[in-house]
Amino acid sequence: MSIPFRQQLSVGWYLFRQRMHGRRRYPLVLMLEPLFRCNLACAGCGKIDYPDNILNRRLSVDECIAAAEECGAPIVSIAGGEPLIHRQMPQIVSALIARRKFIYLCSNALLLHKHMADYRPSPYLTFSVHLDGNRERHDRSVCRSGVFEQAVEAIRTALSAGFRVTVNSTFFQHETAEEIADFFDFVTELGVEGITMSPGFSYAHAPQQDVFLERRTSIRLFRSLFRLQRNGKQRWPLNHSSLFLDFLAGNQAYRCTAWGNPTRNIFGWQRPCYLLADGGYAESFEELMRTTRWQDYGSGVNPKCGNCMAHCGYEPTAVNDTFAHPWKALRAWVRGPRTEGPIALPDAKAPTARPMIPITPDIAHGDIQPRRQATPGRYGQAE
Numbered sequence: 001m002s003i004p005f006r007q008q009l010s011v012g013w014y015l016f017r018q019r020m021h022g023r024r025r026y027p028l029v030l031m032l033e034p035l036f037r038c039n040l041a042c043a044g045c046g047k048i049d050y051p052d053n054i055l056n057r058r059l060s061v062d063e064c065i066a067a068a069e070e071c072g073a074p075i076v077s078i079a080g081g082e083p084l085i086h087r088q089m090p091q092i093v094s095a096l097i098a099r100r101k102f103i104y105l106c107s108n109a110l111l112l113h114k115h116m117a118d119y120r121p122s123p124y125l126t127f128s129v130h131l132d133g134n135r136e137r138h139d140r141s142v143c144r145s146g147v148f149e150q151a152v153e154a155i156r157t158a159l160s161a162g163f164r165v166t167v168n169s170t171f172f173q174h175e176t177a178e179e180i181a182d183f184f185d186f187v188t189e190l191g192v193e194g195i196t197m198s199p200g201f202s203y204a205h206a207p208q209q210d211v212f213l214e215r216r217t218s219i220r221l222f223r224s225l226f227r228l229q230r231n232g233k234q235r236w237p238l239n240h241s242s243l244f245l246d247f248l249a250g251n252q253a254y255r256c257t258a259w260g261n262p263t264r265n266i267f268g269w270q271r272p273c274y275l276l277a278d279g280g281y282a283e284s285f286e287e288l289m290r291t292t293r294w295q296d297y298g299s300g301v302n303p304k305c306g307n308c309m310a311h312c313g314y315e316p317t318a319v320n321d322t323f324a325h326p327w328k329a330l331r332a333w334v335r336g337p338r339t340e341g342p343i344a345l346p347d348a349k350a351p352t353a354r355p356m357i358p359i360t361p362d363i364a365h366g367d368i369q370p371r372r373q374a375t376p377g378r379y380g381q382a383e
Helices: 005-018 059-070 089-098 114-117 135-142 147-158 179-188 215-230 242-248 284-293 310-326 326-335
Strands: 028-034 073-079 102-107 125-130 163-171 194-200 262-266 269-270
Touching: 005 125, 005 147, 005 310, 028 059, 028 310, 059 284, 059 310, 089 102, 089 215, 089 326, 102 242, 147 179, 163 179, 179 194, 179 310, 194 269, 215 242, 242 269, 242 310, 242 326, 262 326, 269 284, 310 326
Parallel strands: 028 073, 028 262, 073 102, 102 125, 125 163, 163 194
Antiparallel strands: 262 269
């Protein structure tokens, strides 16, 4: 992992206390969405598919603080939409840092140069810049040319100013392990603290529906990627637990624990998770945890979850497994994910079962196909 020791220690102590109190379900990361408005219209995103009266709504500073205190998670990931559009974002971040929350402020970085002076470097603040690959890949994903270069320049500026910076990457169809490895080499040399990665979730209202990865294709892709790293690529600062990486490689039959990353947005507390609002909204965090039918979601249970391998659902599972089986986690960290042999998929009828399904080690990818241009986003400034 690439997470600083201070953050590891704080989160580890929090997790220890939850287990000492015998809590079965507890939050690890609060997914906070103070707005849905964005200045891009990405091909694989369904977050901006709302009318203007919804896109113009904002959570207030007090509502954001209340959500963090009510939830109690040690980490807050502020997403959207584009959070830097929110006029009160500096006050929100400052208030959460004062409460010693570790903040990941997610951004496409188009407004980062303009608003960087509104923030101060802190061990509690990280700019998490969304990059889906090298120049051509990323600009095609966000449906606008020149975005990659602007984001990279903003990253360089933020790093030189002393900020913590990570990149957040989502993978779609027609990716190749070689492309991703080259991109990871680039951002590692750029000096980012960490890399967060995940297969794209198939939002029902995304402008393009042919870009999402099927679960087994995702596993093949990650195995090929990890094989490249093992065969001579530099060690990338992947911002994940060793067992989550092992899950991405198809070696862990994990269940989604969506309550580990609860979502608070302009509608309330979203059921069941950041990616899916299938169960509607709760008015409070307590109501979310108590009344959500968690058993109705996850791969092998709900068709909408069938291809999901996102960190917001499975990283908490891996973290819990790390605490329960530290030697297994240590072995996975030392050896790296296994890249050959059968894969493990969850069984809906037996949560502890680990059915092994043969999979070939090779992966074939077609050439990059041109994507239909999405409707241009609103290139707004802070509102």
